[in-house]
Amino acid sequence: MTASEMRRAKRHLETTRKMKDMLPRFFMRALERRFSNEPLAWCMVGVPPELLKAFDLLWEWPENFGTICASRLVAPDFIKAAEGDGYSPELCTYVTNTMGYCKLWKERGEPPEESPIPGGMGNPSMLLGSGFICEPRYKWFQAIATRYLDVPVYSSDPLAPPWDVDPHDPRIAGHYKALLREDLQGQVEFLERHTGKKLDLDLLREILTLSHKALAYWRDTIYLRKAIPCPMGATDYFSAIIPQMYMVGEQEAVDFYREIYHEVKDRVERKIGIVEEEKYRLIWFGLPPWFNLGFFNYLESLGAVVAIESTYNVGDWFEVDLDDPLEAIVERTWRRAVKMHEYGTEVMPELCNPAVFGGFVGSRMLEEVVREYSLNGAIMHLTRSCRAVSFGEVHTRNRLAELGVPSLIFESDMADPRLWSDAQIKTRVHAFIETMAGRSPAGS
Amino acid sequence: MSELATVARAAELNAQKEAHVQELRRESGRPVIGYLCCFAPPEMIRVAGAIPYRITGRPGEPTSEADAYMEPYGCSYVRNIFAQALKGRLDFLDGLVISHSCDMVQRLYGIWTYYRPLPYSRLFNVPHQVTPQAERFFMRELLFFKESLEQFTGQEITKERLAEEIALSNRIRARIRELYRLRLEHPPLIRGSEMLELLLAGGWLPPEEFLKLLEDALEEIGKKRAAQGPQRPRVLVWGSLLDDVAFYRMIEEAGADVVADDNCIGFRVFEKDIPLSEDLVEALKDHYFINFQCPRTDRGPGRARFDYIIQRAQEYNVDGVIGYIISFCDPHKFDYPDLRDYLRESGFPMLLIDDNYSFAPAGAIQTRLQAFVELLKSGRALSS
Numbered sequence: 078m079t080a081s082e083m084r085r086a087k088r089h090l091e092t093t094r095k096m097k098d099m100l101p102r103f104f105m106r107a108l109e110r111r112f113s114n115e116p117l118a119w120c121m122v123g124v125p126p127e128l129l130k131a132f133d134l135l136w137e138w139p140e141n142f143g144t145i146c147a148s149r150l151v152a153p154d155f156i157k158a159a160e161g162d163g164y165s166p167e168l169c170t171y172v173t174n175t176m177g178y179c180k181l182w183k184e185r186g187e188p189p190e191e192s193p194i195p196g197g198m199g200n201p202s203m204l205l206g207s208g209f210i211c212e213p214r215y216k217w218f219q220a221i222a223t224r225y226l227d228v229p230v231y232s233s234d235p236l237a238p239p240w241d242v243d244p245h246d247p248r249i250a251g252h253y254k255a256l257l258r259e260d261l262q263g264q265v266e267f268l269e270r271h272t273g274k275k276l277d278l279d280l281l282r283e284i285l286t287l288s289h290k291a292l293a294y295w296r297d298t299i300y301l302r303k304a305i306p307c308p309m310g311a312t313d314y315f316s317a318i319i320p321q322m323y324m325v326g327e328q329e330a331v332d333f334y335r336e337i338y339h340e341v342k343d344r345v346e347r348k349i350g351i352v353e354e355e356k357y358r359l360i361w362f363g364l365p366p367w368f369n370l371g372f373f374n375y376l377e378s379l380g381a382v383v384a385i386e387s388t389y390n391v392g393d394w395f396e397v398d399l400d401d402p403l404e405a406i407v408e409r410t411w412r413r414a415v416k417m418h419e420y421g422t423e424v425m426p427e428l429c430n431p432a433v434f435g436g437f438v439g440s441r442m443l444e445e446v447v448r449e450y451s452l453n454g455a456i457m458h459l460t461r462s463c464r465a466v467s468f469g470e471v472h473t474r475n476r477l478a479e480l481g482v483p484s485l486i487f488e489s490d491m492a493d494p495r496l497w498s499d500a501q502i503k504t505r506v507h508a509f510i511e512t513m514a515g516r517s518p519a520g521s
Numbered sequence: 522m523s524e525l526a527t528v529a530r531a532a533e534l535n536a537q538k539e540a541h542v543q544e545l546r547r548e549s550g551r552p553v554i555g556y557l558c559c560f561a562p563p564e565m566i567r568v569a570g571a572i573p574y575r576i577t578g579r580p581g582e583p584t585s586e587a588d589a590y591m592e593p594y595g596c597s598y599v600r601n602i603f604a605q606a607l608k609g610r611l612d613f614l615d616g617l618v619i620s621h622s623c624d625m626v627q628r629l630y631g632i633w634t635y636y637r638p639l640p641y642s643r644l645f646n647v648p649h650q651v652t653p654q655a656e657r658f659f660m661r662e663l664l665f666f667k668e669s670l671e672q673f674t675g676q677e678i679t680k681e682r683l684a685e686e687i688a689l690s691n692r693i694r695a696r697i698r699e700l701y702r703l704r705l706e707h708p709p710l711i712r713g714s715e716m717l718e719l720l721l722a723g724g725w726l727p728p729e730e731f732l733k734l735l736e737d738a739l740e741e742i743g744k745k746r747a748a749q750g751p752q753r754p755r756v757l758v759w760g761s762l763l764d765d766v767a768f769y770r771m772i773e774e775a776g777a778d779v780v781a782d783d784n785c786i787g788f789r790v791f792e793k794d795i796p797l798s799e800d801l802v803e804a805l806k807d808h809y810f811i812n813f814q815c816p817r818t819d820r821g822p823g824r825a826r827f828d829y830i831i832q833r834a835q836e837y838n839v840d841g842v843i844g845y846i847i848s849f850c851d852p853h854k855f856d857y858p859d860l861r862d863y864l865r866e867s868g869f870p871m872l873l874i875d876d877n878y879s880f881a882p883a884g885a886i887q888t889r890l891q892a893f894v895e896l897l898k899s900g901r902a903l904s905s
Contacts, residue, residue: 163858165875167849208649212624215649215819216855222822223859230822234655236621239644240631252661259654423631426624461594464849468592468628472635475590488594 083150083494084371086312089351092337093313096320099333103324108196110135116202116272121214123207123233125406125431126325127288128264131281132272136205137198138322142178143171147367147492149193155181156493162224170462170492172217179225203271205264206232209430211465231267233260235429237414240422244415253414253429257407261431265403281402284326289395291321292433294334296391301341302384303449306350307358308341311373311383315365318389321433356380357513358451360438362387363458363467364491375503376456379510384450387438388466392416395433406431424469440476447482453513455484456506460491485509525745527738528715531722538725542574543613545727552615552674554641557602557629559785559813560620561645561666562805564686564795567728568678569670571616575724575786577764578602581879590632596625596849597878598762603629606637616641616673618666623817623852641673650819651811659810663802680801687795687804689728696735697791703742704780705837708750710742713758713779714769720786721764754897757781757834757869759860760845761853767880768845775890777897781837783830784845789814816852824863827856831867840897843890844873870896 088094111117117135120126129136146152147170155177156170162180164173178197181189188197204226206218215232222230235257238244244253265276295317302309317337324330344350359376361383366372373383394412397405410431417428420439428437438446446452455477457470474484487505490496523529534541546553554566555576563573578601586607587600605611617639619630627644634642646662648655667678700719703710719738723731754777758769762785769779782788795808810818820826834842842864846853861871872893874886 163861165854165857168851168854211851212649212817213851213855216816216852219819219822220855220859223824232650232819234648234650234652236646236648236658239621239627239646241634241642241644252658252665255661256648256654256658259657260652263652263654423635424628425631427627459592459594464592464594465624468595468625469631471588471590471592472632 083369083497084374085148086316086370087374088313088316089310090313090317090337090340092333092340093316095336096316096333099329100319100323103329104194107135107323111196111199117199118203118205119198119201119218120205121207121209121218122322122435123209123214123235123430123432124205124264125261126322126433127281127284128268128276128406129205130284130326131276132268132274134268134272135199137201139175139198140171141319141322142194142198143174143492144367145193146174146178147494148370150368150494151191151193152368152492153495154191155189166462168462169211169213169217169465170490172213173462174492175217175221176225179221183225201226201228203228203267204230205267206230207431208232208234208236208427209432209435210426210428211463212427213465229267229271231264233264233431235260235410235427235431237422237425237427237429238418240418240425244418250411250415254407254411257410257429257431258404261403261406278402282399282405285399285402285405287326287328287331288321288433289399291325291331291334292391292395294331294338295321296393298334298338298341299385299390301338301345303451304345304348305358305451306348306352306355307382307384308344308349308351310351310377311361311365311386312370313337314383314386315370315389318434325433351382352377352380354380355382357453357510358382358384360385360387360446360450360452360455361458362438362455362470362473364388364460364463366458366489366494366497367491368494369497372502376506379506381510381513383456384452385438385446389434390436390438391434392436424472426465426468438473440473443473443476443482444480447477447480452482454482454509456509457484457486458491459486459488461488461496462490462493483509483512523712523715523718525711525715525738525741527734527741528711528718530737531718531734534726535718535721539610539613542572542725545572546613546615552641553613554616554618555611555614556618556620557626558620558622559790559815560622560647560809561618561643562663562809564683564690564805565663565667565670565678566618568676568682568686569667570674570676571670572727573725574614575764576602576605576611577721577724578878579605580765580767581881590636594849595628596623596847598847599625599629601878603633606633614639616643618643618645620645621647622815623850625849641669643669647810647818649817656806656810659806660802663805683801684797686728687797687801689732691794691797693723693728693732693735694791694794696732696739699739700735700742701781701788701791707752707755707838709755709778709780711738712769712773713782714766714773717763717766717769717786721766724764724786753778754840754894754901755780755838756897757783757830757837757839757842758787758845759783759830759842761847761850762786763845765880768874768876771880771883771887772843772890772894775887776894777840777890779843781833781839783814783833785815788833816856824859827860827863830860831863831869834864834867834869839869840901841870841872841893843893844871846873846875848875848877870900
């Protein structure tokens with residue numbers, strides 16, 4: 078396989094193209110602060126970024142770093158370094174990407190030059206983990222702090238009720254919310270201890286207000302994709318989550334999502350789709366192949382648009398009372414868990430997520446999604462190294478089949494391009510598209 | 522086949538365990554509740570008037586039945602277990618209790634109960650860290666579990682009956698520890714495969730009968746055996762679940778003795794008694810959550826979390842450690858590099874066998890085991 082099979086994504090929206098200017102400005106500001114040795118936390122998705130912002134903490138997302146390494150095709154260098162230390166190729170490649178990065182950094186005494194970000198991820202003074210989604214996330218920071226970086230760790234441990242337990246039962250809600258509340262409190266105490274600052278609740282409230290404004294625009298933008306032709310595709314969708322991860326609680330992020338909303342709305346009004354002739358509308362399940370986001374453009378070249386994705390989406394759960402901002406984070410997390418539960422969580426990962434993004438499409442939600450987004454089919458990315466997100470796709474395929482919606486499950490990875498088999502995947506996509514030909518959208 | 526009659530009896534019983542349990546169910550009129558993993562106390566299931574049954578897989582059997590419901594990239598043990606259910610071999614179960622020990626087992630619960638619902642099912646949720654809030658959560662979860670069992674069987678779990686049941690299970694633990702001590706001898710007085718055969722019987726036999734089996738084994742070994750035979754390399758086996766004696770037999774055939782272990786049907790569960798304290802729920806929490814050493818629980822960074830393995834290796838005077846990890850078993854795979862290095866620095870070489878719960882290809886595994894045993898032999902020769 079050659080790297081030439083991998084394609085950077087072509088974005089369709091002006092607003093997401095502008096990120097090229099906006100994000101470097103932000104990263105440069107952060108870099109300047111890093112040079113003055115301000116505390117830096119490496120964090121996992123599942124840590125509320127608003128809390129980090131309230132502590133005026135610098136932060137980095139190793140998972141997102143993994144996606145950048147993947148998109149620049151340098152992830153294999155790091156992954157191989159981790160494998161050389163004995164980490165299994167079966168482990169999450171976001172994890173092994175970070176492990177390899179740490180290993181090379183430790184060996185060379187400086188950030189590996191392979192890093193796609195100048196200066197790499199910076200020297201963390203603490204690790205903030207989260208057990209949201211999967212168990213490798215506990216083991217990941219435990220292993221880093223054992224093997225490579227001797228820094229304090231706080232991993233939050235949220236749990237959600239199983240699919241057959243009623244989350245509306247006040248005793249069940251009390252049971253789970255008590256854990257969430259106490260866990261968040263532990264996280265706050267850890268941050269106070271290691272930053273030497275007291276949490277400013279008024280500031281946290283202001284940050285949450287801005288964050289939730291941005292989320293509201295993002296949610297409304299996602300809803301606009303119900304339009305035919307679809308005004309926004311997966312390449313813009315997966316790119317556009319970045320500002321809310323790094324610039325949360327900033328007016329600039331709110332402006333970005335407002336702008337994206339208005340641009341997409343304008344496209345809906347003017348009936349501008351992302352392909353000239355929209356033939357098929359798809360739902361995408363799983364993580365994208367970050368090293369080959371151009372795959373979505375390939376689908377578009379066949380007249381197939383991804384109108385909705387199962388990951389990183391957002392609902393109404395953030396519309397909570399901000400009077401007590403910590404309780405608001407608990408409530409936001411719990412509401413999301415309850416909503417997901419109502420949508421069917423029999424094959425969901427650990428979904429109690431205190432972060433901003435990150436809903437899943439549950440099995441009982443499928444009918445509504447298929448109808449509202451006028452879907453013809455589903456493409457599911459079975460990521461070998463991320464079973465947490467992809468395990469359950471067979472069940473989802475079964476449920477979609479009951480609705481008359483065909484699915485294609487193909488295997489690869491989110492960060493390791495060595496697992497991408499271009500010809501084989503495209504052959505399967507072609508065959509799948511043929512099965513959809515002649516079918517009218519399931520929702521029509 | 523073991524030359525110990527008690528072990529041979531256990532093997533015979535284990536081979537027919539489904540039939541035996543169904544007979545027990547018919548005779549007693551009590552429901553059978555299958556369970557996986559070691560967080561939800563089987564003592565509670567018993568006191569509620571049900572028969573606890575530890576579900577085991579059939580290593581190496583095809584699992585294609587599971588393909589219609591599960592991805593190929595999943596724990597092969599989980600696929601194997603679900604394939605047993607789909608083949609109808611577990612149709613006698615009235616209930617199912619699965620602890621949220623790992624991601625794959627959690628998913629197994631959802632898929633199993635969605636496609637093959639049972640009269641009673643319960644996911645026992647388990648925090649991943651040992652913090653005060655996690656302990657409180659676990660205790661509440663125990664109370665919810667108790668309540669759900671009582672609702673299902675209609676039988677109250679009284680404190681008195683629970684204390685009696687815990688006392689009985691502690692007597693079993695004491696006998697198991699006695700048997701483990703026989704492995705301190707060189708050569709060990711009971712082989713690893715024999716020990717596991719006995720422990721597997723504990724997954725389904727009524728505890729009174731299991732206790733008798735253990736006492737018979739102790740008596741038989743006491744009468745018949747003295748430390749004799751060749752002094753072979755001694756190994757500790759660490760890793761994922763082993764619910765079949767085949768792997769220990771392979772090690773024994775390769776020329777080593779399994780004298781200690783750290784896996785979930787092994788010393789992890791029997792190392793300590795459940796304290797018969799005033800608050801039994803707290804005692805169960807201490808035993809099944811805090812003291813149960815599964816790598817799925819994050820006990821913080823640093824190598825101190827492996828100290829107990831080093832101590833066990835020293836206590837049992839082992840020459841090396843064999844890791845057995847089932848494919849896609851993340852908790853163990855994350856710990857392996859640190860544990861391997863720590864063991865090496867402590868003077869214990871380690872061999873890792875990464876297997877898809879089939880012990881196959883047997884020839885390739887056997888060759889690696891033999892090479893490791895040769896290495897251990899040369900190490901022992903050098904140090905003696």
